[in-house]
Amino acid sequence: MTTQTATAGLQEHGGMDTKKLGVWIASVGIWFLPLLWIDPTTYAVLTVAGLAMGMLIFLTASGLTLIFGLMDVLNLAHGAFFVWGAYVGFSILNGLQQIGWVEGAGAAQSIGSVVLCLLAALVVGGLMGIVLEKMLVRLTYGSHLKQILITMGASLILVEILKVVWSPNDEVVTVPQAFQGSWIVMDVIITKFRVAAIVVGALVLAGIQLVMMRTKLGIIVRAGVENKEVVETLGYNIRRVFTGVFCAGAALAAVGGTMWSIFKEQIHPAMGEENLIFALIVVIIGGMGSVTGSFLGAIMVGLAYNYVAYTLPPLALGANIMIMAVILLIRPTGLMGKE
Amino acid sequence: MENKTMQPTPVQIERENLHRVRFTRPALWVQLVLVACLIAGPLVVPSFRAMDVMTKVMIFAVVAASYDLILGYTGILSLAHVTFFGIGAYSMALVVFHSGQAAWYHIFVAMALAVGISGILAVALAFFSLRVKAIFFTMMSLAFAEFVFILGDQWHDLTMGEDGVSFSLPGIFSVNWSDGTFLGATLNGRLVTYYFILAASVILFIGLVRFVRSPVGRVLKSVRDNEQRSTALGYKTFHYKVLSNVFGSVVASLAGVLFAMWLGYVNPTSVLGIPVMLNVLLMVIIGGMGTLYGSIMGAAFIQVAEAWLPDLQKLAVLLLPTVEVAQRLAERWILYFGILFILVVIFFPKGLVGTARDMIARRKLRLAQRDH
Numbered sequence: 102m103t104t105q106t107a108t109a110g111l112q113e114h115g116g117m118d119t120k121k122l123g124v125w126i127a128s129v130g131i132w133f134l135p136l137l138w139i140d141p142t143t144y145a146v147l148t149v150a151g152l153a154m155g156m157l158i159f160l161t162a163s164g165l166t167l168i169f170g171l172m173d174v175l176n177l178a179h180g181a182f183f184v185w186g187a188y189v190g191f192s193i194l195n196g197l198q199q200i201g202w203v204e205g206a207g208a209a210q211s212i213g214s215v216v217l218c219l220l221a222a223l224v225v226g227g228l229m230g231i232v233l234e235k236m237l238v239r240l241t242y243g244s245h246l247k248q249i250l251i252t253m254g255a256s257l258i259l260v261e262i263l264k265v266v267w268s269p270n271d272e273v274v275t276v277p278q279a280f281q282g283s284w285i286v287m288d289v290i291i292t293k294f295r296v297a298a299i300v301v302g303a304l305v306l307a308g309i310q311l312v313m314m315r316t317k318l319g320i321i322v323r324a325g326v327e328n329k330e331v332v333e334t335l336g337y338n339i340r341r342v343f344t345g346v347f348c349a350g351a352a353l354a355a356v357g358g359t360m361w362s363i364f365k366e367q368i369h370p371a372m373g374e375e376n377l378i379f380a381l382i383v384v385i386i387g388g389m390g391s392v393t394g395s396f397l398g399a400i401m402v403g404l405a406y407n408y409v410a411y412t413l414p415p416l417a418l419g420a421n422i423m424i425m426a427v428i429l430l431i432r433p434t435g436l437m438g439k440e
Numbered sequence: 441m442e443n444k445t446m447q448p449t450p451v452q453i454e455r456e457n458l459h460r461v462r463f464t465r466p467a468l469w470v471q472l473v474l475v476a477c478l479i480a481g482p483l484v485v486p487s488f489r490a491m492d493v494m495t496k497v498m499i500f501a502v503v504a505a506s507y508d509l510i511l512g513y514t515g516i517l518s519l520a521h522v523t524f525f526g527i528g529a530y531s532m533a534l535v536v537f538h539s540g541q542a543a544w545y546h547i548f549v550a551m552a553l554a555v556g557i558s559g560i561l562a563v564a565l566a567f568f569s570l571r572v573k574a575i576f577f578t579m580m581s582l583a584f585a586e587f588v589f590i591l592g593d594q595w596h597d598l599t600m601g602e603d604g605v606s607f608s609l610p611g612i613f614s615v616n617w618s619d620g621t622f623l624g625a626t627l628n629g630r631l632v633t634y635y636f637i638l639a640a641s642v643i644l645f646i647g648l649v650r651f652v653r654s655p656v657g658r659v660l661k662s663v664r665d666n667e668q669r670s671t672a673l674g675y676k677t678f679h680y681k682v683l684s685n686v687f688g689s690v691v692a693s694l695a696g697v698l699f700a701m702w703l704g705y706v707n708p709t710s711v712l713g714i715p716v717m718l719n720v721l722l723m724v725i726i727g728g729m730g731t732l733y734g735s736i737m738g739a740a741f742i743q744v745a746e747a748w749l750p751d752l753q754k755l756a757v758l759l760l761p762t763v764e765v766a767q768r769l770a771e772r773w774i775l776y777f778g779i780l781f782i783l784v785v786i787f788f789p790k791g792l793v794g795t796a797r798d799m800i801a802r803r804k805l806r807l808a809q810r811d812h
Contacts, residue, residue: 247785254781261775265768378586381579422587
């Protein structure tokens with residue numbers, strides 16, 4: 102009897118694996134579909150652009166998904182952190198322009214100025230995250246409606262203050278010299294900053310995975326996502342972890358904003374909201390609370406956006422919402438979401 | 441006639457009581473006075489600005505009340521409610537605009553279109569996302585709202601993009617139409633439109649009140665308070681949630697038609713934008729969730745604030761002519777909306793009507809205890 106059930110189980114398991122393989126092949130293969138109507142060179146350009154965009158969206162979405170997964174807070178102020186990061190980066194670049202680290206800078210200076218921007222955004226975003234969590238979000242644990250209202254209110258306030266500090270108009274961002282222009286590899290034009298975006302995105306992903314999988318802090322956060330009470334009974338101060346995760350999420354969003362501003366070479370106060378929509382779609386696709394899921398979702402959204410934007414520009418965001426709807430039909434909790 | 445011998449159920453007793461006091465309730469008189477004020481308003485105060493604010497209060501009271509049906513009575517947080525309002529507004533504008541010459545039946549075509557499109561979309565949205573966790577629906581609805589906004593903004597052939605659509609109303613609703621005076625006020629298209637909107641919003645509002653007082657409305661409240669229990673009692677809660685969503689959305693789209701009629705102009709930011717959604721949300725919260733009548737007060741508060749807050753800038757120029765930061769801060773009146781949001785959530789979560797009802801209930805309890 103036992104052996105029979107064991108073999109049955111094995112067979113069933115084997116069946117599952119074939120199915121899984123099929124799903125994998127289908128889900129990878131679908132990304133080559135645009136080759137039918139886009140010529141390979143353009144396809145390659147679009148793919149690089151899509152990967153870069155996906156990586157940048159991932160920066161915002163990873164924080165959103167962690168905050169949701171751990172704290173059960175839908176943080177609609179995430180877009181405000183994003184746009185603050187963009188404007189802080191813009192100001193730092195303007196300042197560095199004075200000492201010649203932007204226009205006409207060498208490779209080391211260009212990289213240095215981008216790193217400085219990112220650090221500044223990291224600090225500003227992180228501080229804003231801590232203040233917001235300690236002052237407002239803390240009051241609303243457990244009530245989604247209150248969270249949405251309070252984070253929306255905070256978002257309105259932050260964006261309006263931003264308009265007072267800087268200006269409500271569009272601004273042009275000067276890209277550091279070494280990141281301007283592009284390389285041409287076998288007829289494929291690869292914009293330099295896109296490569297930088299992919300590298301930064303990959304580094305952040307690696308960093309998050311390292312912290313989450315290899316450190317004690319990561320274990321506490323992951324355990325908190327599963328069951329907060331048990332973590333508390335083990336003597337950890339879950340509130341402190343909440344603040345930390347909120348701070349990290351905000352800092353990541355701000356970094357995403359800075360990268361995005363250099364990527365697009367212009368900024369405007371409404372960009373936070375626009376990006377929040379991408380991040381929300383990504384978080385829903387990936388499953389709330391899953392960093393890997395949001396990474397996959399971000400790449401999907403970035404690629405799909407670029408392919409569709411090339412073929413039928415007005416439908417680009419619509420395509421992403423279609424993807425979301427299809428994935429929700431198949432898996433109501435998202436790609437990596439728990440039932 | 442078995443019922444006569446049976447004990448009446450609590451619901452029957454409550455209905456009986458309501459029925460007995462229906463002409464003596466103070467609330468009824470408040471309502472009648474309110475409607476009378478709105479009728480007399482344009483005749484007594486012949487200022488266009490006041491009339492504009494009153495019309496917007498009426499329309500947004502309906503939008504907020506229909507949102508309250510979904511949020512306060514069913515407990516679903518949708519961020520796509522204004523999208524349906526915008527669909528209504530756009531159907532009115534586009535029907536007239538694309539047919540060239542406005543005709544009287546266009547209003548009804550627009551209403552039918554608004555009801556049809558928003559009904560179908562509301563069902564689709566609900567089927568996609570109401571099955572899973574409630575928070576999922578919120579996120580899906582936000583993405584949907586943004587999608588429709590972008591459609592309105594980018595689909596230039598249909599919606600004229602961000603420039604918006606201006607159109608003129610047919611016949612007696614037209615701004616150009618004028619015919620003597622009526623009780624001392626000039627009888628023109630504006631006045632006719634005003635009364636049409638007044639009548640329509642009163643009908644829609646009464647429709648909403650009847651809906652929440654119906655047996656269906658009672659089930660909706662039970663879904664909000666304890667979904668598992670109502671499922672256990674044999675109600676298909678999903679169906680009720682879809683129904684409430686669709687009904688609320690359809691009413692919002694009809695209010696959108698009225699809004700387009702009043703302005704004669706629609707653009708994506710004014711009828712589809714997320715800020716409008718936030719305003720409606722704030723109206724419901726200020727008035728009190730799950731009270732319907734609160735949305736009238738919320739709408740009045742927000743509309744009056746919106747009409748006169750921009751004047752703050754002039755005040756700042758007058759009082760602090762040298763402090764540039766103060767002027768720039770005063771210019772950003774959305775900032776105060778954000779602050780209001782937070783203050784209301786922290787200090788006033790039950791809203792005006794909710795708090796008032798609490799106070800009345802407490803007083804009644806105290807009186808009852810004293811009599812006892």
